[in-house]
Amino acid sequence: MTWILPRRWRNAFMLAVSLAFYAMWRPLCSVFLLWIAGVSYAGGLLATKCGKRRQAGLAACLALMLLPLAFYKCIAPADAIVLAALHACGLGLDFNGLNWMIPAGLSIYTLQAVGYVADVARGKVPREQSLLNHALYLSFFPTVLSGPINRSFDLMPQFREHRLGFDKTLAGSGARLVVWGMFLKVAVADRFGIYTSGVFGHAMSHNGFSLLFAQVCYLFQMYCDFAGYSYIAQGCGRLLGIDLKANFSQPLFAMGAGEFWHRWHMALSGWLRDHVYIRLGGSRCSKWRTCFNIMVTFVASGCWHGGTVCYVAWGLVNGVLVTLSHALPLKQWRRHVPARVAVTAVTLVLMAMNLTFFQSNYIQIFTQLFTAPFNAFHIMLPAYSVHATSVMCYMAFTFVVVMLRDVQAEWQVLKLPRPVSLAGYGIVVILILLIGVIDSGQFIYVKF
Structure with a gap:
């Protein structure tokens, strides 16, 4: 119209x-x-x-x-x-x-x-x-x-400029973004959500490693849910001739919390940087004042997400992690593959643990995480998961699909011919129809 x-x-x-x-x-x-x-x-x-x-x-x-x-x-x-x-x-x-x-x-x-x-x-x-x-x-x-x-x-x-209208190039990329965003939401995030809600809802019956694995899965679920919405919004805008800025830039490859927040929810991070962090003085101050500016910025981010203590605590922990990441020689470690992999893994685990504050029973989860036997590599599935093997295989399959696309976007390792790319998006549509949770709830970030 x-x-x-x-x-x-x-x-x-x-x-x-x-x-x-x-x-x-x-x-x-x-x-x-x-x-x-x-x-x-x-x-x-x-x-x-x-x-x-x-x-x-x-x-x-x-x-x-x-x-x-x-x-x-x-x-x-x-x-x-x-x-x-x-x-x-x-x-x-x-x-x-x-x-x-x-x-x-x-x-x-x-x-x-x-x-x-x-x-x-x-x-x-x-x-x-x-x-x-x-x-x-x-x-x-x-x-x-x-x-x-x-x-x-x-x-x-x-x-x-009244750019609202049909643009062939923008419309094509917009359609692909909508398809990929729908896949992230209904075929990945909502499937992971079934698992994580089952674990967090019965936290006291799980061991430490099982809870830690669920926390990492929740980080991946949150990423796919919110990035999925962002891609859909960006795609709809392009279909109308409006080029919206990207909101995520492969955050799962971040080294340190500082880089993580440069890649995750970039719109909010940019807003807070310009209107809170820089207005407080940014990094043009003494070392301690810069740390203070970082902490205030992330506490403001926590208050923006919600007015309860758990969101303020989430913001405080983020501020501490970002401050620590600025003190580490991450640029030197980036040149060494083993060090880069290790730092990225630790970053994701810490950010995943911090997201536990978004759960209503976060105190119970943290208590069980640090007091229950760890039982490394022993993952306890929720009681309802009758087909445990199929659940884990499906989660592993969708994780690999998402990571392969992010690897391609991060390093441009392989540029597929147009027919192959279109066929790939056709397969994604089929996967959405076959395994997507079509009747799922709303996007997570709507409540924020």
């Missing part, structure tokens, strides 16, 4: 589609999206003005944009405190709390809006003249629920 419309109508049509798509999730939550769009547009206008009240006005706009996000991030711990108080009083009352009210994508479009106002205020981008284009930038339907977080200097110029 978009392709056949006159160019001057395409942005308006896509805005209507994006708002309708968002309203289908929870209609009342559209109020927050429109609120953020209006306030950030006014903030961009204010940022171009001069005068004594400019800074106060910008601070007020930022506060008004961040207020809904801060409120909803405090809901989860507030619910937990109320429930604990009721149970302490002997009341066995349980309730869903206010978590059901949290607007989907609020974290995503709030950061986009704040980044836009900050970039305009610093003169990095011009103020957007069109409210329609600005609203489309915040609500673009492929990214509004789970990102990636778009930067105004990447996306706004494309909307101004």
Whole structure:
């Protein structure tokens, strides 16, 4: 439909589609999206003005944009405190709390809006003249629920040029990205999710090595789930003539936590680098101040993911790991294959263990991990896994498929002829239909 419309109508049509798509999730939550769009547009206008009240006005706009996000991030711990108080009083009352009210994508479009106002205020981008284009930038339907977080200097110029339309080259690569993203989500992540949820749900019945293996599988599941969504969003954008930035760059090959975060969720990492880390002084300070800046940045990342203690702890551990990785001579080790493999393996294990904070029973999992017998290389499958061999063979098969594609993307070891490549994507489609968990739940990152 978009392709056949006159160019001057395409942005308006896509805005209507994006708002309708968002309203289908929870209609009342559209109020927050429109609120953020209006306030950030006014903030961009204010940022171009001069005068004594400019800074106060910008601070007020930022506060008004961040207020809904801060409120909803405090809901989860507030619910937990109320429930604990009721149970302490002997009341066995349980309730869903206010978590059901949290607007989907609020974290995503709030950061986009704040980044836009900050970039305009610093003169990095011009103020957007069109409210329609600005609203489309915040609500673009492929990214509004789970990102990636778009930067105004990447996306706004494309909307101004009315690039929404059919582009043969972009459409071809976009279709391939959508297929690969669907494979990562329904045929890999959701299959691994069946295994990891079974292990974490019965953590006390597993040995230490089994839990560690499940943690590594959860890292791989999270990667395939979120990268799958990012590829689908990027592919949908390309089908419409919009080139969205990549969000992942083979993070499973990272040496050290610092490089891991340069490759994982690059949109969020870039936003935090520009608007938190660099604003605090970045690495242009003393050694201890740089460490402090890193810790504050990752604590902010933890608070962005959720307002509970477990997310703050996750951010703190990430900050410590990144600080330590900066102190190690990783560039020297990169030249030695055994050292590189060892450092990469340790990096992935540490990052996988840190992701355990995302589990509701993380205390139980960590307790069992460090107190239960380790029984190296003895993996205990969940009780429901009747066909243990087939479960492990399938997980190994999909892991190899994903890693082979990442190896090709990382080092360009083999460039397949076009017919062979198309045949490969045809096989991927067949695998999606045959082994994909089509009726699976939502993408993991929607809840953030």
